[in-house]
Amino acid sequence: MVFSYKTLHKLANLKNISIKEMVEAINSIGFEVENYYKFADVEGIKLCHVLKTYKNPNADRLTVCEVEYGNGHKAIIQTTATNMQAGQYVMSFVPGSRSKDLIFSPRKMQGIVSEGMFVGLSEIGFDKEIIPQEFDDQIFQLEEIDLNLDPITYFDLDDW
Numbered sequence: 001m002v003f004s005y006k007t008l009h010k011l012a013n014l015k016n017i018s019i020k021e022m023v024e025a026i027n028s029i030g031f032e033v034e035n036y037y038k039f040a041d042v043e044g045i046k047l048c049h050v051l052k053t054y055k056n057p058n059a060d061r062l063t064v065c066e067v068e069y070g071n072g073h074k075a076i077i078q079t080t081a082t083n084m085q086a087g088q089y090v091m092s093f094v095p096g097s098r099s100k101d102l103i104f105s106p107r108k109m110q111g112i113v114s115e116g117m118f119v120g121l122s123e124i125g126f127d128k129e130i131i132p133q134e135f136d137d138q139i140f141q142l143e144e145i146d147l148n149l150d151p152i153t154y155f156d157l158d159d160w
Contacts, residue, residue, distance in 0.1 A: 004159050004160075005019050005022065005036075005159055005160035006156060006159045006160075008022065009022075019036060019160045023036055036160055037160065038159075038160055040124045040152065040157040040158070040159075041099070041100050042093075042097070042098060042099050042100075042123070042124060042152065042157070043097060043098045043152070044093070044094065044096055044097030044098060044104075045091050045092065045093060045094075045097055045119060045124070045151050045152060046069040046070055046073075046091065046092055046093075046094050046097070046147075046151070047069060047070070047089065047090075047091055047142070047145055047146070047147045047148075047149055047151050048067040048068065048069045048075075048077075048089070048090050048091065048092045048118075048147065049067060049068045049069075049087075049088075049089055049147060050065050050066070050067050050084060050085065050086055050087065050088045050089075050090065051065075051066045051067060051068055051074075051086060052065070052066040052086050053065050053066075053084050053085060053086055056078060056109070056110050056111070056112055057111075058110040058111040058112070059109070059110040061080050062078045062079070062080060062109060062110055063078065063079050063080070063081070063084050064076060064077075064078050064112055065077050065078070065079060065084055065118075067090075067092065068147065069092070069094065069147050070147050070148045071148065073094075075094060075115040075116060076112065076113060076114060076115055077092055077114055077115060077116045077117065077118060078109050078110075078112060078114035079117070079118050079139065081118060081120075081139045083139060083141070084118070084139060088141050088142075089141065089142040089143065089144055089145050090118050090119065090139050090140065090141055090142065091118070091119040091124070091140065091142070091151050092116045092117060092118045092119055093116050093117045093119065093123075094115060094116040095115055095116065097116070099123060104116055104117060118139040119139065119140060120139055120140055121140050124140075124155075124157055
């Protein structure tokens with residue numbers, strides 16, 4: 001069974017107890033905690049508004065997206081995702097952001113520099129086995145949202 005550290009913290013009204021202390025306490029009352037891990041091992045993800053999309057003229061499967069993220073920053077991000085359209089709100093890795101051991105930096109793809117990567121549910125920690133098929137291998141789209149919010153905190157991805 002999987003439990004959220006934050007949810008247990010709220011339900012049990014615990015204050016100032018670390019994840020390690022919680023694991024030790026649960027084990028001490030006879031329930032075995034097999035493993036614990038950070039839900040989303042990512043940093044620096046940004047909320048983006050897709051301003052414009054067009055096909056990369058040098059590639060059959062790449063779409064070039066002009067995006068805006070926090071404090072008016074603009075970037076070009078290329079993707080093979082087929083569900084990208086102007087007007088969408090999505091999450092993306094931008095230069096300096098991290099997923100596990102990978103730190104993102106601009107990269108030239110088929111003649112155009114791409115300044116990041118859009119985020120699907122599996123990139124932020126969701127197990128592929130629980131992702132509905134219609135969202136598998138697709139960029140996760142959001143309702144209109146304040147681009148200055150931190151998506152990791154906003155969506156409670158900073159959990160164990």
